[in-house]
Amino acid sequence: MVEVVCQCGTMLSLPDQYAGKRGKCPACGAVVNIPAAPPPVEDEFAPPPVQHVAAAPEPAMPQPTVFQSPAPQPAAAYRESVSAPAGTVREPQRSPRTPVPVLPPSVSPSISPRAVTPPPVAMQAGASAAGPATTDLLERLDPRLWPLGAKLGAGGVAIVLVLLIGFSLGRGGNSTSPQRDSATDSAVANQPATSGETAPSSVNPPSPRPKPAETAQPTQVAVNSSPASQTTGNGQVGTFQEKPVQAPRPTPPRTPPKTIGKPGDLTGGSREYDDLHCQRLQAQHAVRVPATATMLEVDGERLPLANLPQLAESPTPLLFLPRGTHAVRFRQGEQAVIVKIDSDLSQVYQEMRRYFDVSGTVHDKELFSRGARAMDVHRAPFLLNLMGATHLSAEQWEAAERKFRRSLRVNPLFAPAHLNLAVALEHRKAHAEAVREVELADACNVGNAFGLSAGVAEVRRKLGLPVGIRTTSDVEFVSYVYNESLSEEDVRITALLKGMSKYAVREEDRGKILNNLAVHFADTGRTELALDHFRGALAVIKTAGPERFALAKQVMSHMSDACRKAGFDEAAEYQAMQGLVSP
């Protein structure tokens, strides 16, 4: 897919066939030059691509001059920054695309926000069957057969097509498909919905988990595309319509995962709900809180949150909102920004929980593989929160608490992690802190966006708090990073190394400087601080040159050592991650 931003701010995501062409923006009608398709961005953790039969050159198709963007618009291509050079994985921008503050004329006709990019549509579970199947078929047609068909004439073409379709059907049952298994989602969707991030699932962990080898995994391999990127919203690619030719998928069997490539590679290899996907989900269901916000007011109701400047420290301070159109105001005396959320976050979140079977046999390997792919650098809080739930189910309370705090460090406005952290704190009798966390969970669960109201009410009762009465709570950030105090020397060294690292021209050297900052804390027994700074180093190293793999392994080995010395359960995780970091 090729992405281009129109002068009016509309983001256009188009199939590669339009690269290098010109067309009209559907929003403003301006002529847009479509850039040439960038080189493919390889994810260093992706399994080797599945062998596809190259698509034949299509016969002359009418080239559309107006790009149809039927509602809902397709989600942007499932790839990281298109400007990254081949072989480089870059984290998305600091400001992931948030739902556009689209201003309806009735609210404030003369004011329109600066950003006018329309909101990307939430990724739909089980995207249109026609679209993916169509593209699937095109990719399997052998181009060598087309000239033969032309020579035989139309009848010959038809005969060849029939033969090839039959050939493809015969192979299609055995080959892996880039399409996500829609039947898996159906099976998942048919499971009874959970009641959100409810306390009982946290405080009453299920029976001990089976060994990983016994855990059934969905059989799927996503190669280089997401379901939505293969469609133009109505299941068609261009104007070529193709009836779905794949046999209806049965209810997915609980089969062991297929390993790709060498033994020891990532299990599954699915990109479903990896950090990039989670970032998109976060962006689709939240609005970014500006660094200068002094209050949060949604639809006229002020949220009981104070100390908002702390949010500026977070990489993704996004406030989740329920489905609908909302007026959000950030400062006294300034206008509200209109935010439109197109889909139900609670449903999306429940689907994610079901996907990882959080309430049952947690697919911890799937969670772990996604963390490894992200080099343990998360820009969305979901996975960390679910990992914390995994630790809870194994009664590893301290590890769980660390994961929940890490989740909140990514986004201090993520209600499920606040609620889970409240449960973990209450377990170790940190009552005052638990009260603060449940108040924050309540405040951040705007319009019951996560479906957590019942869970919040239950935890409030357990803590002896009145239900329905909120108190204003300070948003925190620093305390989610570390609870330990810093000496003046620590403050100075941190400032010096962070300050100097900004000027390093090469990411490798910047990563090394931040690693050294982490070593300062590891050397003095401040393990959580050290881990936080190690992750800061990894975040930079991810975008470095060819040295990044070796460097990342070294940093992870330092993390593993630090965890081992401190007796943290995460030591094994970082040990295992080293083995997953390779070109």
Added chain:
Amino acid sequence: MNRRFTWLLFAVAISLLAASAAAQELLDGEFGNIDLGRPLIEPKRFPTLKELRSAARKPQITTVMMFKLYGDGNNHYLPIWSADGMRLAFQRSNVQERSSKILLYQTLSQPQPQSLSDDPQAYDYMFRWGQNSAGAYAFVRIAAEAGGVQVYFAPADGEAAPRTKGAGRYASPALYERTDGIWRLAYDRDGQLLHEAFNAAETIESPLDLGRGTSPRWSRDGFRLLLARGRAGGQLAAYDIALRNLKTGKESLLSKSAVVRSPMWSPTEEHVAWYAKDAGDNKPWRIEVGAAAGTGAARPVGGDVVVNANFEAEGPAWEPSGRRLWYFSHRQHQQAYYPLVTTDLASSEETVVDYPNRCTTPTDLAVNPLTVVPEIVFVAHEGLPQDLFVLFLNHY
């Protein structure tokens, strides 16, 4: 024989490497041989953790690192930090082309800054980062295509475009970003201070005349404007520092000196600092500080201060806590070497801070507004041209 000699050389090389590593005294897990990619002045290599710990523990203020950030044979001026301390802009003067360019480090890791314009005829100056903004800015351009002297505006990650138009000389822009997508821009047009509001689609408020004045500076809440108010009596280029409340329209004068320029909010916005001097030629500049509330008289803080005579600087340099002001002073120089000087607002205590004596006649000092240790940028000579230098000190 040759083989023995080769092995001997190899052994010597290994020993030297080992000795070198030992000399750095690295902790377990620490990386050595870090290359910042900048020409270091002091130290000669990136400091180790042990060296940094030692520096951080020293009670006196000392240099931790100094390096040259940029130099290209031209003279450079007026480094300006963005409010988030992550971006830097400065001015380059090309005598041969008789042009001035604004150079930007949108990220400090850029090997080279980007120029706002490649047009050799364009003269860019008076750059200001947007208040409450992440990366937006305004500046003034003198170019035939723009039609005279106009204010240009660029949103974050966007292209600069002229904001003003028509006859007149537009200068001293000050930009403010609201959270609802509205921008407020104050500027001087032919000596009259104007203020307008706009968003991406349209003008919200047409330019409003605030009277004779220049050098506007927004407060963080956007309700107050610090400015140099044209002095009554019609005397040209005679100003007083004033603070205007845009809600009430009330204005209070803060200065009394004959000549004042470059007012600057303190980080807490409780005080205002500006450069001042007495009337007459060759009078020394000083820094004066007044309470933003307008209570009490302004008082001098630093004397015989080095001030850029050709371009109006951002203003006196506050440290992030607002406790002290930093500057270069003609009183303290030793030939062409000017140490740093800092004055405590409360106690008026003056402290001289030395740094590597490798550059001369420095000026235009800018202190990073967020870093809790001194991260200071200034321009100075290391040879003929005036280059950009960065200095890290161990603490404030």
